[in-house]
Amino acid sequence: MIETLASGQLLFAALAAGATYALVALGLNLVYGTMRLLNVTHGDLVMLGGYAAYWCFTLAGISPLLALPGIALGAAALGSAAYHGLFRRMLGTTAAAARLESNSLLLFFGVSIIIQNVAALAFTATPRGYEYLSEVHRFGNIALTGNRLAALLVAAALLAAILAFLRLHIFGLALRGLIERREGAAVVGVDIDRVQHASFTLGFGSAAVAGALLSMTEQVSPFAGFPYTIAAFVVVIMGGLGSIGGGMIAALLLGLLETYGVALTSSNYRSILLYGVFVLVLLTRPQGLFGRRAIVR
Amino acid sequence: MKPNRDLPALLGILAVLALAALLPLAASEYWIGVGISLAMWIALTQSWAVLSALSGYISLGHVVFYGLGSYVVVATWERLPLAASLPLAACASALFAFVIGLPVLRVRGPYFVILSFGVAELVKYVLIAVEAAQGNASRLILGAPGLETLYALLLGLAALATLLAGAIRMTRLGQGLRAIREDEEAAETLGVPVTRYKLAALVLSAAIPGAVGGVMALRSTYFEPGQVFDPMISFSMIAMVIIGGGDDLRGPVIGAVLLSLISEFLWASAPQLYMIILGALLCAFVLFVPDGLCGRLLRVRTQ
Numbered sequence: 001m002i003e004t005l006a007s008g009q010l011l012f013a014a015l016a017a018g019a020t021y022a023l024v025a026l027g028l029n030l031v032y033g034t035m036r037l038l039n040v041t042h043g044d045l046v047m048l049g050g051y052a053a054y055w056c057f058t059l060a061g062i063s064p065l066l067a068l069p070g071i072a073l074g075a076a077a078l079g080s081a082a083y084h085g086l087f088r089r090m091l092g093t094t095a096a097a098a099r100l101e102s103n104s105l106l107l108f109f110g111v112s113i114i115i116q117n118v119a120a121l122a123f124t125a126t127p128r129g130y131e132y133l134s135e136v137h138r139f140g141n142i143a144l145t146g147n148r149l150a151a152l153l154v155a156a157a158l159l160a161a162i163l164a165f166l167r168l169h170i171f172g173l174a175l176r177g178l179i180e181r182r183e184g185a186a187v188v189g190v191d192i193d194r195v196q197h198a199s200f201t202l203g204f205g206s207a208a209v210a211g212a213l214l215s216m217t218e219q220v221s222p223f224a225g226f227p228y229t230i231a232a233f234v235v236v237i238m239g240g241l242g243s244i245g246g247g248m249i250a251a252l253l254l255g256l257l258e259t260y261g262v263a264l265t266s267s268n269y270r271s272i273l274l275y276g277v278f279v280l281v282l283l284t285r286p287q288g289l290f291g292r293r294a295i296v297r
Numbered sequence: 298m299k300p301n302r303d304l305p306a307l308l309g310i311l312a313v314l315a316l317a318a319l320l321p322l323a324a325s326e327y328w329i330g331v332g333i334s335l336a337m338w339i340a341l342t343q344s345w346a347v348l349s350a351l352s353g354y355i356s357l358g359h360v361v362f363y364g365l366g367s368y369v370v371v372a373t374w375e376r377l378p379l380a381a382s383l384p385l386a387a388c389a390s391a392l393f394a395f396v397i398g399l400p401v402l403r404v405r406g407p408y409f410v411i412l413s414f415g416v417a418e419l420v421k422y423v424l425i426a427v428e429a430a431q432g433n434a435s436r437l438i439l440g441a442p443g444l445e446t447l448y449a450l451l452l453g454l455a456a457l458a459t460l461l462a463g464a465i466r467m468t469r470l471g472q473g474l475r476a477i478r479e480d481e482e483a484a485e486t487l488g489v490p491v492t493r494y495k496l497a498a499l500v501l502s503a504a505i506p507g508a509v510g511g512v513m514a515l516r517s518t519y520f521e522p523g524q525v526f527d528p529m530i531s532f533s534m535i536a537m538v539i540i541g542g543g544d545d546l547r548g549p550v551i552g553a554v555l556l557s558l559i560s561e562f563l564w565a566s567a568p569q570l571y572m573i574i575l576g577a578l579l580c581a582f583v584l585f586v587p588d589g590l591c592g593r594l595l596r597v598r599t600q
Contacts, residue, residue, distance in 0.1 A: 038407045103583045105407040106355065106535065110583065113532060113576035117569040233411065268426050275419035282412045283400050 008142040010259055016148055016217075018255025019155035022248045023210040024228050025235035026162065027203030033179035033242040034199040035087065040108045042207055042232055043225030044115040049075060049211025050220035051123060057130050064132060064216050065150060071212045072205040079204025083197050112226070119222035127219035147216040155213055158206070163244055171198065179242035227271070230278050237281050306546040307463035313550075314339075314456045321445045329444045333516060335557050336451035338537060340509045342549035343458035345534045347465055348502035350543025352495055353478030354402065357410050357531050358417030359506060362390035364526035366507030367514035368424060374438055379515075383450070383508045390507025391500050398496040405481070414528065421526035428522055435521040442515060450512050458505045463546050465501065474498055529572070533560075536579045542589025551590055 028042045049071055056067040133146035166172030177185035178195050186192055210228075211220075218224075231254060239250035254277065261273045320332050341363065349355045366386035373382045397416060404412050441447075465471045473494045476484035485491045514520050533556065541552025556575065563571040582589060 038411070040411070103587060105410045106539070106583045107580055109357070109532065110536075110576040110579035113579075114573050117572040117576070121569045121573075230415065268429060271422040272419065272426060275415050275422060278415045279412065279419055282404055282408060282415065 008140070010263055012142060012144060012148075012152075014256040014259035015252070016152040016155075016255070017259055018248075018252035019152050019159065020210055020214055021228075021231050021235055021254055022159055022251035023155050023206055023213075025232040025239070025247050025251055026159070026244060027205075027207040028229075028232040029203075029236045029239075029242065029244065029247055030175070030199035031203040032236065034175065034196045037087070037104050038108065038233075039203075040105065040226075040229050041112045041115060042203075043227065043229030044112055044119075045075060045078075045204055045207035045225070046211035046214065046228045047119065047220060047222065047225035048115070049208030050215035050224070051119065051128075051211075052208065053212035053215040054128050054130060054220055057132060064212055065154065068154070068209055068212055072209050075208030076201040076205035079201040080197065082204070083200040087200075088193070088196075116222050116225070123222060125222055127221040127224075129215070129219035132216055145217075151213040151216050155210070158209065159248060162202075162206070163248075166244055171195070175199065176242060227274060230274060234274075234278050234281055237285055303463055303466045303546050307459065310459050310463075310547065310550055311456055314452055314459070318449065318452055321448060326444060329448050331557075331561055333444065333448050333451055334561070335554060336448065336455045337509055337513060338533070338553035338557050339455040339550055340451065340458040341506055341530075341534050342537045342541075342553045343455070343462040343546075344502045344505045346502075346538050346543045346549050347462050348498045349535070350538055350548075351466070351471060351474035351478060352498050354405075354495065354499075355410050355535065356413040356502075357528075357535065358413035358415070359502070359534055360526055360528060360530040361417035361420050362394065362503040362506040363510035363513070363530060364417075364421065364424070364522065365390045365393055366510030367520065367525040368510075368522070369507070370511030371436055371438060371514050371520040375440070379442070383511050386511035387504040387508040390510075391504040394500045394503035395496070398499045399492070402492070402495045402499065414531070417526060417528065417531065421522055424522040424526070435519055437519050438515060441518055444516075447512055447516050451509065454505055454509055454512070459546070459550075461501060461505070462549075465498075466546060470494060470497060532579075533575065536575050538589070539582050539587075540578055540589055542591030544588065545591035548589050548591040 024042070024046055027045075028039060031037060031039050031042070052071045052074065053064040053067055056062040056070075057064055133150055135146050137144050137146060137149065166175060174185065174190045174195050175198075177188070177190055178192060182192070185195075211225075214220075234254055235247050235250045238253070239246035239248070257277065258270065258273055262270050314336075317332060317336070321329055324332070341359070345356065345359050349359075366389065369386040369389045370379075370382045373385065377385070401409070401412060401416065465474075473484065473489040473491075476487070476489050477491055477494065481491060510525060514525060517524070537552035537556050538549050539552070540555060541550065542548030556578075559574060560571055563574070586592075
């Protein structure tokens with residue numbers, strides 16, 4: 001038992017889980033930060049990305065890693081369409097915006113039920129998985145399958161690239177400005193519409209990519225997305241709204257907590273752990289994602 | 298004032314429920330089964346509306362009270378008579394609501410919605426683990442009472458829930474809860490005991506779902522935590538009240554009847570299609586008819 005805990009095996013698993021959570025939470029953070037919409041369908045995008053990778057692999061024989069750019073673009077296009085078709089129109093008038101914000105969560109839950117059940121009708125509820133890069137590599141006393149290693153490396157590279165982009169490009173500055181103070185950002189010339197649109201597409205794209213990476217190691221099923229929404233909420237609340245770096249640290253913490261928690265108890269306790277952390281985090285920060293902002297003021 | 302509007306509605310619903318009690322004299326088992334699900338949903342939605350429609354704290358985890366009640370009745374089955382275990386189920390749910398109430402009700406708006414969902418899922422997975430540790434993945438319930446008894450019990454609970462919901466709307470508590478829904482800070486400033494009222498509403502809205510869950514556990518004759526804590530039960534409650542209109546005492550009944558009938562036609566043949574229709578109706582009403590059918594039909598201009 002002690003040897004398992006001390007070995008690199010679990011640490012690697014925790015890193016892999018943390019990287020996935022960070023990628024999923026990144027999109028939620030962007031969409032919530034810029035538009036103040038708690039998008040509970042976020043996990044369903046992860047699920048859809050997983051299915052896209054699964055069908056590419058089983059029907060067309062395209063490797064999931066090669067399919068990633070296509071999946072990202074497809075999800076980004078979906079995000080763009082959702083933004084232009086639904087949200088911009090609704091947020092256009094202030095009356096509709098106020099009503100939408102108060103009821104947005106029920107609306108998203110409705111959409112989430114629709115997505116999940118359409119997926120269940122189209123793909124059946126049977127969990128689906130495929131064998132890809134499943135050969136075992138050994139590094140010292142750590143044994144890893146190629147797909148886990150590839151998923152971790154791709155997720156880490158993407159996170160680093162997005163982080164660098166947000167730090168170095170002026171878009172990142174505009175985004176942070178918009179998240180911190182909407183009116184102020186508009187005054188100094190931030191094109192709010194453009195930043196929101198970009199966050200939406202980036203958020204949708206990264207969620208689907210995370211799903212495609214997950215499908216290499218875990219089975220996909222129509223109702224598998226919701227726990228990722230919950231994990232993303234935990235990460236965003238712990239890491240701070242709009243703080244991409246804080247989110248990565250929080251995601252790593254959640255990955256460590258989950259991996260070691262499950263290793264110490266049993267896999268039956270995974271959901272208890274996830275929802276337990278979620279409830280605790282919300283209870284200690286009853287103001288939710290606004291917590292950090294309220295303290296700064 | 299409000300009492301004038303609620304009293305006729307209350308008497309009307311109670312009269313309909315009293316008439317419905319005659320159903321077993323004329324109907325087949327199938328229709329008693331339909332009556333059971335109708336009465337169950339009316340009892341659940343009326344209870345849910347006490348907290349969520351009146352105070353605006355939308356609970357997406359009300360199934361937790363239903364599930365706890367089921368668990369209490371099943372765990373004491375063949376050791377306690379139903380006359381004792383049903384009230385015990387209601388008390389257990391109310392007690393749970395009381396314990397979690399203070400911390401949970403500090404969380405507002407959309408955060409309360411997802412928190413209530415999280416609490417329900419947490420309790421579900423804890424109970425699954427507890428049952429698994431004891432070696433009962435699922436339990437069979439032998440010697441459950443017949444359909445007609447269960448129907449009578451559920452009708453009684455539906456009447457009780459309606460009576461409670463009507464009484465709360467006509468008292469100071471109901472007005473205070475509505476004030477909290479409109480503006481919690483303003484209500485507090487004007488002297489509404491906000492914390493006490495919210496807690497009272499949560500406890501009162503938890504008790505009857507506990508007893509309903511207990512009766513429904515006997516209806517399905519076997520018990521599995523994943524089934525009695527199914528989040529879809531919470532979703533259905535919300536969708537029914539939003540569609541019917543939560544501010545009116547008749548709203549939950551109308552929504553429950555409408556969706557139960559759709560479910561009766563579709564659930565067995567195409568459960569996914571039913572859930573898609575439920576989600577679409579929920580979205581459409583939230584967007585275009587947020588006051589529900591009753592609110593739309595009898596819009597009362599208030600300043």
